[in-house]
Amino acid sequence: MSGYLTGVLVVLAFNVIAAYAVYLPLAAGQLNLGIAGFMAIGAYAAAFLTNEYMWPMWAAIPVGAALAGLVGILIGIPVLRTHGIYLAMATFALGQVIAAVFLNLEVVGGAAGYPVTDYAGPYVVYAAAAGVVVLMLLISRTRFALCLTAVKSDATVADLLGVSVRGVKVAAFALGAAVAGFGGALYAHHYSFVEAQHFNVLLSVFTVLYVLFGGTQTVWGPLVGAAFFTLVPELLRASDQWRYALFAVFIIVFMAVRPQGLVTASLFRLFRRKAEAA
Amino acid sequence: MTAASAPALAISGLSKSFAGVKAIRDLSFTVPRGVTTALIGPNGAGKTTVFNLVSGVYGVDAGRIEVHGADVTRMPSRKRISTGVARSFQNIRLMPHLSVLENLLVGQHVRASSLADLVTPYRLFPNHRWKREARAALEESGLGRWADETVSALPYGVRKRIDLVRATLAGASLLMLDEPAAGLNPSETNALRDHLKALMAKGVTLLVVEHDMHFVESICENVVVLNFGEKIAEGPLSRVRQEKLVREAYIGTDEEA
Numbered sequence: 290m291s292g293y294l295t296g297v298l299v300v301l302a303f304n305v306i307a308a309y310a311v312y313l314p315l316a317a318g319q320l321n322l323g324i325a326g327f328m329a330i331g332a333y334a335a336a337f338l339t340n341e342y343m344w345p346m347w348a349a350i351p352v353g354a355a356l357a358g359l360v361g362i363l364i365g366i367p368v369l370r371t372h373g374i375y376l377a378m379a380t381f382a383l384g385q386v387i388a389a390v391f392l393n394l395e396v397v398g399g400a401a402g403y404p405v406t407d408y409a410g411p412y413v414v415y416a417a418a419a420g421v422v423v424l425m426l427l428i429s430r431t432r433f434a435l436c437l438t439a440v441k442s443d444a445t446v447a448d449l450l451g452v453s454v455r456g457v458k459v460a461a462f463a464l465g466a467a468v469a470g471f472g473g474a475l476y477a478h479h480y481s482f483v484e485a486q487h488f489n490v491l492l493s494v495f496t497v498l499y500v501l502f503g504g505t506q507t508v509w510g511p512l513v514g515a516a517f518f519t520l521v522p523e524l525l526r527a528s529d530q531w532r533y534a535l536f537a538v539f540i541i542v543f544m545a546v547r548p549q550g551l552v553t554a555s556l557f558r559l560f561r562r563k564a565e566a567a
Numbered sequence: 568m569t570a571a572s573a574p575a576l577a578i579s580g581l582s583k584s585f586a587g588v589k590a591i592r593d594l595s596f597t598v599p600r601g602v603t604t605a606l607i608g609p610n611g612a613g614k615t616t617v618f619n620l621v622s623g624v625y626g627v628d629a630g631r632i633e634v635h636g637a638d639v640t641r642m643p644s645r646k647r648i649s650t651g652v653a654r655s656f657q658n659i660r661l662m663p664h665l666s667v668l669e670n671l672l673v674g675q676h677v678r679a680s681s682l683a684d685l686v687t688p689y690r691l692f693p694n695h696r697w698k699r700e701a702r703a704a705l706e707e708s709g710l711g712r713w714a715d716e717t718v719s720a721l722p723y724g725v726r727k728r729i730d731l732v733r734a735t736l737a738g739a740s741l742l743m744l745d746e747p748a749a750g751l752n753p754s755e756t757n758a759l760r761d762h763l764k765a766l767m768a769k770g771v772t773l774l775v776v777e778h779d780m781h782f783v784e785s786i787c788e789n790v791v792v793l794n795f796g797e798k799i800a801e802g803p804l805s806r807v808r809q810e811k812l813v814r815e816a817y818i819g820t821d822e823e824a
């Protein structure tokens with residue numbers, strides 16, 4: 290495999306992991322605009338364990354993910370009292386604060402960045418992303434996923450049917466944070482370097498865009514969205530600059546015409562019906 | 568009083584204000600087990616507010632609510648389903664993007680909410696017991712053919728009855744229905760009535776808010792009349808409709824007329 294292709298596929302893998310981190314809370318109607326902050330927690334925590342305590346990365350990366358998840362629970366409980374635009378603003382600020390903390394934390398290199406001694410090769414990254422996708426597919430087959438949809442669709446009715454709306458929201462937010470932390474920890478070990486500036490607002494916003502474009506109704510949406518936004522700009526890279534503008538126009542028009550995203554539940558039912566008819 | 572002999576619903580001294588406006592004033596009534604009861608009254612009388620207080624959507628200002636002998640007054644709304652109280656909404660509140668079957672599975676939640684239940688990837692098993700149970704409940708109500716349809720694509724009358732099946736799967740023994748017959752054509756109304764009678768035969772107690780008096784007459788034994796948040800009459804419909812206060816509430820006083 291060429292170095293270029295490997296590079297693109299690694300980026301795709303990281304984008305897919307990040308997309309699912311955004312997808313989980315979004316499936317319950319919660320927009321987390323601070324996902325980069327949770328990636329930073331996983332990245333720095335795992336890198337610190339590898340560097341300072343000589344932990345093997347297969348132990349350091351899950352612990353980094355768990356730590357991000359824990360922070361997700363602690364922060365999710367107060368933050369999820371807010372709704373809609375306020376939740377988006379709260380998580381947005383949160384992501385900024387976390388990145389700023391790491392930027393000023395001298396024990397992990399501060400603004401100079403933090404080199405990581407252990408290295409995760411591209412195949413480790415592919416396998417990890419595939420693992421996340423399989424885990425998400427499994428989750429989507431459970432009652433927990435049904436509860437996410439129920440809470441998003443009608444929280445009052447879900448509550449009256451016995452669903453713990455707050456519990457479901459916090460669980461989805463924390464699981465998403467853990468997935469983000471996992472991606473961040475892996476990122477640190479693949480690129481052998483962490484810097485706080487990487488985990489910025491654009492990273493959070495782009496990731497949300499992948500998910501909204503792909504669609505939040507089914508578990509396939511984030512995968513399709515991340516793949517689209519990773520691969521299409523690469524295809525345009527060799528072409529004229531103005532095609533990027535065309536790409537941007539396409540995204541705007543697409544989201545205006547199909548706000549529910551590319552992959553929807555009714556699309557799946559349509560295909561299934563056609564398959565049955567054939 | 569034991570749960571077996573307790574009324575399905577006992578409300579005493581219930582009051583609720585919204586921004587100083589008294590929506591419910593010192594309201595007391597009981598719904599004996601198995602006695603289908605109608606809650607009637609002019610628009611704004613507080614009928615839906617009673618449903619919201621009993622289901623826990625709003626907290627009470629004063630008073631006490633018991634469901635099958637259990638005090639639910641301060642119980643969090645999501646825990647009340649386990650006492651057997653369920654409700655419908657005036658505008659049907661099914662999850663529109665989900666299939667009928669998935670909506671029914673949400674209804675089962677109260678009986679399948681352990682951690683093990685939540686993380687079982689049941690959708691990987693085509694014949695999982697939860698799906699079998701939901702399909703069986705649909706078949707029993709003659710709605711089996713809609714199982715895999717998206718809810719938003721279904722006729723109104725069918726959606727109303729799927730709402731009932733969902734409540735049944737949630738184990739409802741006291742079912743509060745907010746204008747069940749509104750917006751239905753005559754054949755849909757008949758189907759709904761048959762469905763409700765089947766539920767009554769199974770021992771489900773119904774409390775119905777309804778404007779269609781023919782419908783009320785056909786299924787309800789008892790009527791509670793509200794006006795401005797107060798109970799103004801109670802008893803069989805034939806007697807209640809003769810009472811002066813009730814006539815005034817509906818058609819105005821003689822002075823106004």
